[in-house]
Amino acid sequence: MNIVSSFSKNITVVFFILVSFSLQMQAQESNSYYETIVENMGLDMLEANLQQHTDFGSKDPGTEALVNSFNWLKSTYEEWGYEDISIDTFNYSGNECYNLIVTKTGTHYPNKYVIIDGHYDTRNGPGANDNGTGTAIVMEIARMLKDIDTEYSVRFIHFSAEEVGLIGSRHYVENTVVPEAHDIQLVFNIDAVGGVNGMTNDIIVCERDESAPNTNNAASAAITDTLSNLIQLYSSLNTEISYAYSTDYIPFMEEGYVITGLYEKNETPYAHTPNDIIENMDLDYFKEVAKGSLGASLYFTRAYETTDIEEIVDIEILSAYPNPVSAILNVQINNFEQGHKLRIMNQQGQAVFIQDLYMDTKIDFSEFPNGLYFLVLETEDGEPLVKKINKIG
Ligand SMILES: [Zn+2]
Known part of the structure; x- marks a missing residue:
């Protein structure tokens, strides 16, 4: 989470708990293929990547840790066999910063994109929760989706300089997305989903667009209800609906795109401090968020199963x-x-x-x-x- 507006959240959250109960829609139907993929996700890999991201140290703009973290992300995707990897370079306060954009091409709608993103920069600390958690989950979704057919194209994006004011995501939206008129199905942002050690962490907040422009708000509400249902289907977590604020979906929603996002219910008291370390979060909760996020991503990207049974079709007939x-x-x-x-x-x-x-x-x-x-x-x-x-x- 970005520091600017994280204070007003708790006041309104009570109201949204009440609202969210009335908005629970009929549960999405479970998909046994998706269940199998979620069961086989690499929870050890997930944890190792969280650890690695944390070990780089405080990833503020201008630090070697931020550059090292970027190089690690890029080389990891290359190792996994991703080939369409691009770097969105921008300048913040005299420092060159980099967004990493990894694209997987869809089988049916190659020009329509589902964006799955999280920022990898941190502020004044190693940022295990904010946002090593989102970083590791985006990575693991990408690793699991690598060899699975998806109807939509997918962009896995690791934004930089989020903590200093959504600089990286705004740069990408203003200089690439809008000028190139990208056709985006939805933006799914994951930021700070580690929970708090010692607390009961069993609820994840699903965030929807409630701000101007309003043209995209209904679609965001619908996709966020769907996200909520999918999280409950593919993880042990309960959900709440709340409003989107202060992270990398903002520049997208301001341009009229449809967004949704995840944020922890128990908010870490260690954000933007040297104590935002793995020991202060709840690893089991983090893994459940990852499962739910993967299940949701399979649905959002319209992942589908292929088999070895031969297809014999004469399209003339x-x-x-x-x-x-x-x-x-x-x-x-x-x-x-x-x-x-x-x-x-x-x-x-x-x-x-x-x-x-x-x-x-x-x-x-x-x-x-x-x-x-x-x-x-x-x-x-x-x-x-x-x-x-x-x-x-
Ligand atoms: Zn964050």
Whole structure:
């Protein structure tokens, strides 16, 4: 968190606890594929990266620690096999600072981006909680997503000079995002999610845009409700909804983009001091936040499963859209041949939908559990056409 406006938070938080209960929506449906990924996330890796980030020391602008931290982040992404890595350089108070931007290209919407970000600079201390926690979680999400197909492109961004006034994120938004008119699905910011040692840390605050301009506020509220549901689905934590303030989503929301974010419920008393160390936070809580964040990121980026089962599709004959699908799948068949069956098979080989063939068929997937399905069309010569369909939602 940036220092400027962290004081007024507690006063209004009580009000938002009351509001948040009435805003709890029906739980998002669990996705067994996402559950498996979350179960397999590298909690040791997460902790090691938190430790490494902390060990660099106080990462204020102009310090060697900040540069070392940046170089470590960049080389780590390179080791993981990320190739689209760019550096956004800016000047703060005579010091060169660097935002790190790592891009993963989406399969269906390569020009539409989900941004997952956290600042890596610290203020007057090693910043284990603020924001080693967000840094390590963004990294681990990126590591887990590396070889998973996502419908949207993803940008993992480590901003610098947040603590001195959101300088890095503002520079990126003003000099890259706005001039290049980036198409951003949402910005998911993670800042200070370590909890407080000795306290009961079991609630995470999900933050939504409640400030001007108002055009993007409803979308932010909706995505924040979704975030809240996903956190509860993929972690042991409870959630509260509150308002966004004083961290790197601000420059995005001021430009009309849709944002959401996470912030700890029990606020560390050690922010921006030499005592913001791992021993003063709650590692178990931090790991639960990481699980929830990964589950949410899988959903936000529309990650989907691929299998080794061969897909045999003659697009001259069979097309199906949208894919992934959340509700209605439109199936179009050319070279119409009467008397054949259209089936939807699940991964266990069970037919969950059978219908006589029509030229254009709508299949309602909304009641099917999330996951991978196969659209199977029998043809005259006996070789069925098979198309993989991913159900999300
Ligand atoms: Zn922070």
